[in-house]
Amino acid sequence: xxxxxxxxxxxxxxxxxxxxxxxxxxxxxxxxxxxxxxxxxxxxxxxxxxxxxxxxxxxxxxxxxxxxxxxxxxxxxxxxxxxxxxxxxxxxxxxxxxxxxxxxxxxxxxxxxxxxxxxxxxxxxxxxxxxxxxxxxxxxxxxxxxxxxxxxxxxxxxxxxxxxxxxxxxxxxxxxxxxxxxxxxxxxxxxxxxxxxxxxxxxxxxxxxxxxxxxxxxxxxxxxxxxxxxxxxxxxxxxxxxxxxxxxxxxxxxxxxxxxxxxxxxxxxxxxxxxxxxxxxxxxxxxxxxxxxxxxxxxxx
Numbered sequence: 001x002x003x004x005x006x007x008x009x010x011x012x013x014x015x016x017x018x019x020x021x022x023x024x025x026x027x028x029x030x031x032x033x034x035x036x037x038x039x040x041x042x043x044x045x046x047x048x049x050x051x052x053x054x055x056x057x058x059x060x061x062x063x064x065x066x067x068x069x070x071x072x073x074x075x076x077x078x079x080x081x082x083x084x085x086x087x088x089x090x091x092x093x094x095x096x097x098x099x100x101x102x103x104x105x106x107x108x109x110x111x112x113x114x115x116x117x118x119x120x121x122x123x124x125x126x127x128x129x130x131x132x133x134x135x136x137x138x139x140x141x142x143x144x145x146x147x148x149x150x151x152x153x154x155x156x157x158x159x160x161x162x163x164x165x166x167x168x169x170x171x172x173x174x175x176x177x178x179x180x181x182x183x184x185x186x187x188x189x190x191x192x193x194x195x196x197x198x199x200x201x202x203x204x205x206x207x208x209x210x211x212x213x214x215x216x217x218x219x220x221x222x223x224x225x226x227x228x229x230x231x232x233x234x235x236x237x238x239x240x241x242x243x244x245x246x247x248x249x250x251x252x253x254x255x256x257x258x259x260x261x262x263x264x265x266x267x268x269x270x271x272x273x274x275x276x277x278x279x280x281x282x283x284x285x286x287x288x289x290x291x292x293x294x295x296x297x298x299x300x301x
Contacts, residue, residue: 011091011186016202020086027086029061032079037202039072039080041123045204046071048118056114059087059197089189089196095223096185098234099193105238107195108183108216112209112246115178122178124205129181132265136165139272148275154290157271160264160297168261171254173208177246181205183212184219209247213239214258222263225295232259260300267296 003023010020010029017032033042046063053060061084063071072082096104128134139161142148180187181203189196213236221231236255239247271293273281283289 016200021083027088028064028083029086030081030083032081033072035079037080037125038123041125042202043071045122045125045202048120048122049115049201049204051119052114052117055117058110058114061085061087061199061201087189087197087199089191091186091188092190094185094220095228095231096220098231100190101220101231101234102238102241103190103194104185104188104216104220105235105240106242107188107198107238108180108213109239109242109244109246110195111180111183111198112177112212112243115180115204116246118178121206122204125202126181126205129203129205130207130211130262130265132165132169132261132268135265135268135272136169139268142272142276149277152275152290154271154274154294157267157290157293157297160300161268161271164260164264164300168257168264171257171261173211173254173258174251175207177207177209179205179207179209179212181207181212183216185216186219208258210251210254210258211262213247214255214262217255217259218262218266222296222299225298227259227263227299263296263299267293270296 004021005024006022007030008020008022010018016034019030019032021028021030033039049060050062052058064083064085065071066073072080074080092100180198180201182200183198187198187200189199217232217235218227220235221228223231270281270289273279274286274289274293281289281292283292
């Protein structure tokens with residue numbers, strides 16, 4: 001990569017800090033990798049999805065090796081970095097048109113089909129991702145240990161937690177597929193009204209295709225605190241037009257409950273951050289944590 005002419009922050013990711021780098025010849029993305037992420041796991045998973053994507057002619061971030069022949073470098077502060085060519089595409093925000101919702105479903109189905117061709121099992125960077133039992137236990141431990149600010153507690157959110165947690169913990173899912181793990185709208189690049197590719201692939205892991213679909217629906221169809229079920233139908237139709245039986249009709253019966261579970265889980269995590277003062281989720285201002293928790297829990301009304 002030639003000398004950088006400019007470096008600008010890129011996106012608002014919850015995990016890594018990304019920068020758009022302009023050179024004389026091209027544009028690149030340079031990412032500072034979160035310190036908690038295991039480099040060996042990242043490189044193992046990259047080898048799997050790079051191979052699968054290349055065989056399927058599926059665009060993906062192609063890591064660039066440094067002069068030492070390694071993908072990941074370490075700076076003087078001990079921070080890890082990686083770089084890949086910038087993929088030009090649009091990141092959209094809801095609400096989406098019916099055509100874009102249909103295209104979103106097709107895009108997720110295409111990604112799911114590619115991921116199932118892995119030649120080995122991916123290793124989970126975040127094994128607890130979508131593990132509601134883990135996040136609920138974490139929340140309870142904070143309450144029991146009095147490790148929170150009592151003035152920040154919210155009766156609406158806590159009533160929702162108490163009313164729904166047992167039902168949602170009881171949901172059983174097949175977690176033997178390979179999934180994106182964070183299949184939200186903000187991780188999709190669109191071009192010409194179609195999904196060009198998905199980015200932020202560090203969360204790839206073994207998990208539930210149904211849960212991946214539910215998270216995608218949550219990100220596209222939850223608008224102004226209301227789940228637009230009519231909009232979700234177009235996304236689901238698009239998914240099934242290209243998924244070729246990846247999710248069975250029998251499993252699809254669980255989808256409404258799994259959407260509730262995804263919203264509940266994210267709401268619980270935001271609320272746990274809110275009362276404990278920790279910052280596992282990046283937000284523009286501290287009060288946004290409670291706002292997001294209440295909005296996500298409102299789906300359960």
